[in-house]
Amino acid sequence: xxxxxxGCTHAGTAAVKNMKKLHPDAEVIVYERNDNVSFLSCGIxxxxxGVVKQADDLFYSSPEELxxxxxxxxxxxxxxxxxxxxxxxxxRDIESDMIMEDSFDKLVMATGSSPIIxxxxxxxxxxxQLAKNYHQAKEIIQKAEKxxxxxxxxxxxIGVELVEAFEAYxxxxxxxxxxxxxxxxxxxxxxxxxxxQELSEHGVKLAxxxxxxxxxGDAEGRVQKVITSEATYEADLVLLCVGFKPQTDLxxxxxxxLPNGALIVNDYMQTSxxxxxxxxxxxxxxxxxxxxxAYIPLATNAVRMGTLVAQNIAGPKIKYCGTQGTSxxxxxxxxxxxxxxxxxxxxxxxxxxxTITIDEAYRPDFMPxxxxxxxxxxxxxxxxxxxxxxxxxxxxxxxxxxxxxxCIQQNMxxxxxxxxxFFFQPHYNQPWNxxxxxxxxALEQExxxxxxV
Numbered sequence: 001x002x003x004x005x006x007g008c009t010h011a012g013t014a015a016v017k018n019m020k021k022l023h024p025d026a027e028v029i030v031y032e033r034n035d036n037v038s039f040l041s042c043g044i045x046x047x048x049x050g051v052v053k054q055a056d057d058l059f060y061s062s063p064e065e066l067x068x069x070x071x072x073x074x075x076x077x078x079x080x081x082x083x084x085x086x087x088x089x090x091x092r093d094i095e096s097d098m099i100m101e102d103s104f105d106k107l108v109m110a111t112g113s114s115p116i117i118x119x120x121x122x123x124x125x126x127x128x129q130l131a132k133n134y135h136q137a138k139e140i141i142q143k144a145e146k147x148x149x150x151x152x153x154x155x156x157x158i159g160v161e162l163v164e165a166f167e168a169y170x171x172x173x174x175x176x177x178x179x180x181x182x183x184x185x186x187x188x189x190x191x192x193x194x195x196x197q198e199l200s201e202h203g204v205k206l207a208x209x210x211x212x213x214x215x216x217g218d219a220e221g222r223v224q225k226v227i228t229s230e231a232t233y234e235a236d237l238v239l240l241c242v243g244f245k246p247q248t249d250l251x252x253x254x255x256x257x258l259p260n261g262a263l264i265v266n267d268y269m270q271t272s273x274x275x276x277x278x279x280x281x282x283x284x285x286x287x288x289x290x291x292x293x294a295y296i297p298l299a300t301n302a303v304r305m306g307t308l309v310a311q312n313i314a315g316p317k318i319k320y321c322g323t324q325g326t327s328x329x330x331x332x333x334x335x336x337x338x339x340x341x342x343x344x345x346x347x348x349x350x351x352x353x354x355t356i357t358i359d360e361a362y363r364p365d366f367m368p369x370x371x372x373x374x375x376x377x378x379x380x381x382x383x384x385x386x387x388x389x390x391x392x393x394x395x396x397x398x399x400x401x402x403x404x405x406x407c408i409q410q411n412m413x414x415x416x417x418x419x420x421x422f423f424f425q426p427h428y429n430q431p432w433n434x435x436x437x438x439x440x441x442a443l444e445q446e447x448x449x450x451x452x453v
Contacts, residue, residue, distance in 0.1 A: 001026045003313060004089060004104040006079050007247075008037040010299045011280025012110035013061050014306030020069040022310055028071045029102070031091055033078040037061055039134045042299055045161030047137055048144065049168055055137045082107070082250045084273050106275050108309055109251065109263060113244035113281035113297050122215030125223040128238045131158055140239070147237035148172060151226045153212055154241035155182035157329055160195070162239055164331055167202050174233045175199065176207040176226065185345065186327060186338045188376060190357060191392050198332055207231065244297050246282045258284050262295045267319040268312040269305055277313065279305035286322040288409050289340040289387040290349035296325045326405040328398045337398035339405040340388030343378055352381045353388075356414075356442040362395060362434055364426050371395045377404075377414065377438050384413040384446060400435060414442040 003019060005012050008030050016028050030037075038061035046052040063073045074091070080099070081090040088103045115130040117123060127143055130136050144150065150166045152159050155177035166173045175182070181192040182199070196206060210228040215238065218224045226233045246262045256264045256272040263271050263278040267286075271278050280302035287294035301323050311318045328337035346353040355378050361370035371394045378388035389404040391397055407417055418439035424431045432440070 001105050001314065002103065003028045003106045003108065004102060005030045005108040005110055006089075006250075007110040007112055007280075007282070008032045008066075008073075009039060009110070009112050009280070010302035011112070011282075011306035011309075012108070013038045013066070014303045015108050015110060015279060015309045016066055016071050017061070017069065018307050018310030019313060020071060023314060024070070026313075029074060030066065030071055031074045031077045031079050031089075032063075033076060033094060034133065035075055036134055037063055037066065037073075039137075040299070041132050041137075042158070044131050044137045044140065045158065045165045048140060048162060049165030055134060055141070058134070058137070079250060082254070084251070084254050084276060087275065104275075106277065106313055108313075109248070109271070109276065109278045109282050110280050110302075110306060110309075111247040111250075111282045112302075114247050115240060116243045116245050117240065118212070118242055120212055120215060122217060122223070123240075125215050125217040126221050127223045127236060128215060128240065130240055131162065132244075143237050144169065144171070149174070149234045150237045150239070151176060151233055151235035152239045152241060153177075153226075154243065155179070155208075156185065156241060156243070157183070157327065159239070159241035160199075160329065160331060162241065163199065163204055164202075167204055172205075173203075174205040174207055174226070174235065176210055176212060176228060176233070178209070178211050180209045182206075182208070183329075186329075186342070187336065187390050187392075188343050188355075190376070191336065191374065191390055194374075194392060195331060195334065195336070198334055202332065205233075207233065244281060246295065246297075248282050251276075258293065258295060260295055262293075264293055265305075265320075268316045269309045269320065270312070277309045279309045286320065287349075288322040288324055290351065292349065294325075296323060298323075298325065298327060300326070321409060324405040324408050326401055328401065330396075333394050334392060335394070335396045335398050336390070336392040337401035338388070338390040339401045340386070340408050341378055342388055342390070343376075346378065346387070351387060353378050354381045354442075354445070355379070356438055356445060358434065358438045358441060360434070360437075361430075362393060362397060363429055367426055373397055373434055375400070375434055375438050377417075377442055379414050379442060384415060384442075386412055386414060386417060397434075403435065414439045414446070418443050 040058040043058045076094040151174045214227040216225040262284040265278045281297035284293040324339045326339040357376040362373040373393040422433035
């Protein structure tokens with residue numbers, strides 16, 4: 001079996017490692033246009049903030065390690081074309097510029113995603129940076145040392161983490177977002193207003209509900225100002241963090257995709273061509289809360305899908321169980337996480353939802369400290385099925401979202417959650433766990449059930 005793998009970050013690395021373990025006789029060839037593999041781009045902000053001292057520490061594998069497993073590594077090779085019918089690819093050696101052809105029995109598309117570059121006047125000026133790969137991470141560090149005014153555009157997780165890192169680095173930071181609040185894809189307003197207050201108290205300039213219209217440069221072609229729909233901001237370094245798009249142009253019109261180009265795969269990671277598999281940010285995932293395919297680029301999804309490719313490459317074996325899009329974030333002394341659908345974005349998926357929010361001490365008041373936890377459950381109005389949740393506290397209780405992720409995956413209702421058996425120990429929680437409490441209050445809201453907690 002000759003398997004070609006295009007791309008080798010999270011999904012590709014997981015796929016090839018497991019393929020050589022499960023199918024040692026398979027001929028596995030990787031085509032990667034970069035000179036490295038397995039870079040954890042989600043750790044860039046930790047590197048910028050000095051938590052991770054060396055960018056090299058953000059790799060968890062290497063071409064050399066994969067070669068020792070018996071994988072043929074074609075680094076700095078760019079795939080130019082894929083003939084899905086003839087099962088051939090055309091490849092360019094970037095260093096020699098030589099064009100070659102290769103064939104496959106099975107093909108794995110693990111090409112990942114690329115940052116969205118908005119069509120804004122001046123976007124090509126120097127010191128306007130993306131935050132995705134190893135070389136970009138090194139450039140950000142180098143340029144940040146000399147920068148005074150830094151603008152971060154896009155208030156998702158990466159943007160928020162970079163803002164905190166730059167502020168801690170002593171820079172003047174402007175945070176620009178076209179929506180009216182930060183982290184709006186992950187958290188509802190009662191949570192994001194706490195995050196925004198925290199950022200403001202640390203001196204970050206929030207420019208929300210503002211659209212970037214133009215970048216203005218100096219005589220040397222370096223960015224100098226950011227002009228939005230509302231104001232003009234000084235900036236000698238700009239970070240673009242406005243989102244990602246799947247890198248699937250090679251298969252456009254050849255395989256089934258979402259409108260944004262994300263490959264649609266079945267339960268066994270096969271695309272609409274049975275010998276072409278997809279994994280990672282190049283693919284859509286089955287989003288359990290909404291019971292539909294969606295584009296949710298996360299490293300956790302990528303490593304699961306890459307591992308499943310290896311399990312199923314020789315034939316259907318293990319099904320993909322879908323995802324809830326569970327994610328977490330630490331900002332200053334706030335710990336927050338979410339899973340599934342928010343109240344605000346439920347209508348995008350055609351769901352009619354109800355919610356319950358509790359805000360109380362996570363453990364008994366007789367303990368020396370008893371920090372508050374804010375927890376929100378989102379559930380389907382007709383069925384009472386859990387479809388989402390969010391949590392925020394100064395104590396790290398984010399693992400609760402992993403618990404609720406499993407609940408959503410198993411189609412549990414608020415009634416199921418209300419009486420789940422959780423342990424009690426005063427160091428960690430109350431006799432009624434906060435997850436039980438929130439579900440019990442939701443039941444009271446629905447059925448006029450009186451439960452003293």
